[in-house]
Each structure stands twice: as structure tokens, then as C-alpha cells.
Amino acid sequence: MSSNAEITGPVSQEDIEAAEKLKNEANEFFKKQNYNRAIELYTKAIEKNSKNAVFFANRSIANLRLENFGYALSDASKAIELDRAYTKAYYRRAAAHMSLGKYKLALKDFEYVTKVRPNDQDAKLKFSECNKIVKKIAFEKAISVDKKEVNIADSINLDAMTIEDEYEGPALEDGKVTLKFVTELMEFYKQQKRLHKKYAYKILIDVKAYLQKQPSLIDIKVPDDEKFTVCGDIHGQFYDLMNIFQLNGLPSEKNPYLFNGDFVDRGSFSVECIFTLFSFKLLFPNHFYMSRGNHETRDMNHMYGFQGEVTSKYTAHMADLFTEVYNWLPLAHCINNRVLVMHGGLFSKDDVTLDDIRKVERNKQPPEDGIMCELLWSDPQPMMGRAPSKRGVGCQFGPDVTNNFLQRNGLDYVIRSHEVKNDGYEVAHDGKCITVFSAPNYCDTMGNLGAFITMTGKDLTPKFTTYEAVPHPDIKPMAYANSFFSLLCQ
Missing domain, CATH: 1.25.40.10 (Tetratricopeptide repeat domain)
Structure with a gap:
């Protein structure tokens, strides 16, 4: 301000x-x-x-x-x-x-x-x-630049990795994620144990291979009488993620989910969050969706803890592979051709269409302007028109911008995340721009509720469920963040 x-x-x-x-x-x-x-x-x-x-x-x-x-x-x-x-x-x-x-x-x-x-x-x-x-x-x-052709996923030799006899954690079955695996994984993580690196690498390689085949904008079809859930930022708060599944049921073909970016950073259980989410993505690829957030980027991961956490729990090499995988996450999802969901918000130009989003070449770190940047970084404002972003990246857009975009693209409303809200959600722009944020008591300091949105395919009317933070082991947020940056912010 x-x-x-x-x-x-x-x-x-x-x-x-x-x-x-x-x-x-x-x-x-x-x-x-x-x-x-x-x-x-x-x-x-x-x-x-x-x-x-x-x-x-x-x-x-x-x-x-x-x-x-x-x-x-x-x-x-x-x-x-x-x-x-x-x-x-x-x-x-x-x-x-x-x-x-x-x-x-x-x-x-x-x-x-x-x-x-x-x-x-x-x-x-x-x-x-x-x-x-x-x-x-x-x-x-x-x-x-020298090694532009090197593909980390292709350079990993899984066969050379042995599973030690003393490892008692969850195991992939014939190299595949199963419901038994992901259920055991969540319990294993609750006990603060670590998935074997061989399985961790296999999940990342498989997720990357799947995401590479997907468009930048994913169309989702929800049948009339079925429920669909949209969650906002999780930010490494694994125990709160488990609470969402407790409240709303585990993901399944009958209980589909969309997680709308910022799965990692700040919270110190980001590794646990991302492997749980990626496991569900592989288990239910057509009923479990993940959008890229502004924190699924190299610079943010370097500053806010994810890179440090992966390096501490696994290796710096795996942290680089995560960057490679994140580059392929979709940028937006469209539900029943009527509701557009993206992490950040709308655009600095008036003429953007859904086809423009589909055409975005996303396999890169986000640029400082343009459609990809704004999908990840922009925020709504109550005033008409546009303003420079309070974040220094993206733009701020008013109700008229939202209305014009919806009319041009035949949409009812947009859902976005990206901002902490006291109630876990906020309905703005005459009900046409909804924010959902799913990390309660963000960073153990903000005191906010978390929320998720449910709707049925028939009317797509958003219903909000809010919840408080649950206890977690005594590892502080930002425990793995760049210590130099933490010093600057004292």
C-alpha cells in the first residue's frame, strides 16, 4: 500500500x-x-x-x-x-x-x-x-547454455538405485502408483518418514512424461450430478492438506479435485505435499488436476525454502528435476466451458482469449510480462480499470476487466488463488472473481482460515467450506529458506 x-x-x-x-x-x-x-x-x-x-x-x-x-x-x-x-x-x-x-x-x-x-x-x-x-x-x-540439450529426467538411471533391506516404507507396484501406495505414503509422511529416493525419482519422471503431453489450458468436463472441488494455495502445509482430505474425502474418480498452484515453499513440509499430490495425479490423471503457481518457479523455490528442503531431504539434483517438471504444469483449467481457473489472474490487455492461453509455450521460467506471467501473478482490485501490481509483477485488474473477459470468452466467472484471505476465500467483482486460499494460519502467523470450493457440474454454483489450521510437528515455516534472505527480512 x-x-x-x-x-x-x-x-x-x-x-x-x-x-x-x-x-x-x-x-x-x-x-x-x-x-x-x-x-x-x-x-x-x-x-x-x-x-x-x-x-x-x-x-x-x-x-x-x-x-x-x-x-x-x-x-x-x-x-x-x-x-x-x-x-x-x-x-x-x-x-x-x-x-x-x-x-x-x-x-x-x-x-x-x-x-x-x-x-x-x-x-x-x-x-x-x-x-x-x-x-x-x-x-x-x-x-x-552449454548443456541446453541435457534433460535431467532422461539422465536418471533408476536401475542403479537399490532399495535397501531396512526400508519399510510404501513401494510402487510394478513401477506404478496404486491407491495402496498413496494411502500408505500419507501415513508414512504423518510419521515424518521419507519416501525412498528411487520411488521419488520415478514419480517425478512419470509426472513429467504425462504433463508434457497436456495443453497449457486443460478443459475439464464435470457431469451434471457430480461434485468437483477446487483448492487454493497449500504452501507446504502437509497436515492441513491431510485435513482437507479428511473433511472432503480422498481424491477418486467420483471425487475429483483441482489444486490451483503454490503447492510448495514457506511451509516446511513441501516435499510431503508435492509427492502426495503428484501421486494422486498419476493415480487419477483424468480426475485430479494441478495448475502452476508463481511458486512453482526456480527463483521462488530458491528464496522461499523448497529448493533447500529438497536438497536437505534428497539432493540438489532432484531440486533441479523439480524445476524441469514444474515447467510443464498447465497454466489454467476451464470447467464445463464456463468457469476459468488460474493461480493469479487476468491480463493487461483486453483481447486475450482462451485460445491465446492454449497457445502459450509454457516449458520455461515465467517471463516478466505477457499472458503466462499474468496468469501466475496478477491480482483483482475493487477499482475499475487496471493498475500496476503491488507485487511488482503482473497487473491489478478491476471488475470491468473481469466482466469484459468473461463476455468475450462466454464464461460465467473465474476462480483464482494467490492471496491470503481471512476467511479462506473472497467473492469480488459482483461474484465473478473468486479467490480461494487453502493454507490456514499461513506461515503459522496469519491467523486466517483455509477454504476449498465445491460445485456440481449442473449449476457450477460455488459452495465454500472453511477450516482452521491443525497441529503439525515443531518445524517452523521457512526452515529451509535462503538464510541470507531471512536475514534481510528481519
Whole structure:
């Protein structure tokens, strides 16, 4: 959230004191992880006194916590403009740049601090760590250009992997996922045990082979009298995923599901979530669907924990294979030609059709603009028209944009996820844009409910089921996240 309030003349002592009081109140809400309320109060403080860099820097970190990277970036830049010597503002801006995958710009901020404060050991350390990341990425890019033809899935030799006698976990039957396997797998994971790497690799190879044959937009047919369930972000919250199946039944041919992206990152049971979901995908390929989210991408996985978790529980090689598999996840699903489901939202252009989505070449990391990017990153707004994204990627779209898109494509409404909602869901744009978010008490801090949507094929009227978070083992969210990034966000 950014304020346009600019104070051109001197600020009265009364306003300075009122602003300071609002900032202190905001800080208390920030400590309680109520970032939305904190942002509201920082904004009020800025309206009283827009010449204090601290207010902008504090609002920047609150926006970072809500993944509003675009707002975080502009607030940090404003704080720097007001106080060139304010080190913390450079760190905030660097964190926003890193969240957007702009590591070289982050490095520039650290470099500036080391120049103006040559004796600041903390700044030197952060510059050095960021420099390592920039060099590592440049090195990886150089290798990937050299080895462009290398296909990780094809290079894996499953026959060379032996199942040790002491392994007592679930086993594939003739190399195939069965209901017995996936049922045992979920129980195995509840006991915090690990699937054998041979079976893990086999699932990934098989899922990739299946997804490669699918279009970027999947058409789903739900019979009149049958139920269909749409779930939003899961974010590595395995025990809450198990609760969804407890409340709504296991996936089956009679109980189909669509999981709408962001299966991993932040929550520290992402490996368990993704192998459970991929197992159901292989077991019921025509009754279990998965959309790509903005967190099924290399940069987000690097920052927010999934890469670290896979490397810790398996290998860095497997983390690279996941990136290869995620590139093939579909970008959107259309239910009975009437309801479009995507992770993020709609588009910066008016003339996009379902056929345009079908034609998207998706086997890549998302670009910074265009249809693929906006499907993964965009958000609705209550105002008419469009606005730049609070996230710094994608766009914000109003009810008129939604209405025009639906009319052009003969659709009733859209379902998307991507945003935490207190009730687990939100109905916006006159009922035509629905958000569903299925990770309750997100990151163990947000206090939100989770939700899923059920409907029948006949009328496709959305019904909402909400639920609270369930207990999980004492492993904190972001336990595997990039430690350098966590330091920046303190």
C-alpha cells in the first residue's frame, strides 16, 4: 500500500507527534504479525508526516511480509530518497529486488552501503553473500547454455538405485502408483518418514512424461450430478492438506479435485505435499488436476525454502528435476466451458482469449510480462480499470476487466488463488472473481482460515467450506529458506 500524501511545507510539531504515535501503534501490530493493520497505520503516519524515512522503511518490510514486492520496493526507494544514509532502507530495497529475482540490483544497494560505511562489517557480509548468489546464478546460466540439450529426467538411471533391506516404507507396484501406495505414503509422511529416493525419482519422471503431453489450458468436463472441488494455495502445509482430505474425502474418480498452484515453499513440509499430490495425479490423471503457481518457479523455490528442503531431504539434483517438471504444469483449467481457473489472474490487455492461453509455450521460467506471467501473478482490485501490481509483477485488474473477459470468452466467472484471505476465500467483482486460499494460519502467523470450493457440474454454483489450521510437528515455516534472505527480512 503506497500513500500519495506529499507534504510540501513544514510539518507541524503536532503532526510529527501524531505520526510518531501512529508508527508506534503500527509497530505493535507488526510484532503480532498483523501486517495489513500495520500497513494501514504506517500509511496514516505518512499522511501526517511524509518526511520521515522510517515510516516508509517500516511499511516496506510489512509489504515484504505480505509479498507485495512492488510496494515494498517503492517504499524502500522513498525512504532512501528521504535519507541517503539510512542503511536499513537499502536492505529493505535489496530484499524487494531479491524477491523479484533482480539480484544484481540488490548487489548495487549493498555495494553503495559498503562505500558510504566502509567500516560496517554487516554491510560487507551482506555484500559478499549477495555477490556469491549473483556469481552462482551467472555460473548456472553459463552451464545451462552449454548443456541446453541435457534433460535431467532422461539422465536418471533408476536401475542403479537399490532399495535397501531396512526400508519399510510404501513401494510402487510394478513401477506404478496404486491407491495402496498413496494411502500408505500419507501415513508414512504423518510419521515424518521419507519416501525412498528411487520411488521419488520415478514419480517425478512419470509426472513429467504425462504433463508434457497436456495443453497449457486443460478443459475439464464435470457431469451434471457430480461434485468437483477446487483448492487454493497449500504452501507446504502437509497436515492441513491431510485435513482437507479428511473433511472432503480422498481424491477418486467420483471425487475429483483441482489444486490451483503454490503447492510448495514457506511451509516446511513441501516435499510431503508435492509427492502426495503428484501421486494422486498419476493415480487419477483424468480426475485430479494441478495448475502452476508463481511458486512453482526456480527463483521462488530458491528464496522461499523448497529448493533447500529438497536438497536437505534428497539432493540438489532432484531440486533441479523439480524445476524441469514444474515447467510443464498447465497454466489454467476451464470447467464445463464456463468457469476459468488460474493461480493469479487476468491480463493487461483486453483481447486475450482462451485460445491465446492454449497457445502459450509454457516449458520455461515465467517471463516478466505477457499472458503466462499474468496468469501466475496478477491480482483483482475493487477499482475499475487496471493498475500496476503491488507485487511488482503482473497487473491489478478491476471488475470491468473481469466482466469484459468473461463476455468475450462466454464464461460465467473465474476462480483464482494467490492471496491470503481471512476467511479462506473472497467473492469480488459482483461474484465473478473468486479467490480461494487453502493454507490456514499461513506461515503459522496469519491467523486466517483455509477454504476449498465445491460445485456440481449442473449449476457450477460455488459452495465454500472453511477450516482452521491443525497441529503439525515443531518445524517452523521457512526452515529451509535462503538464510541470507531471512536475514534481510528481519
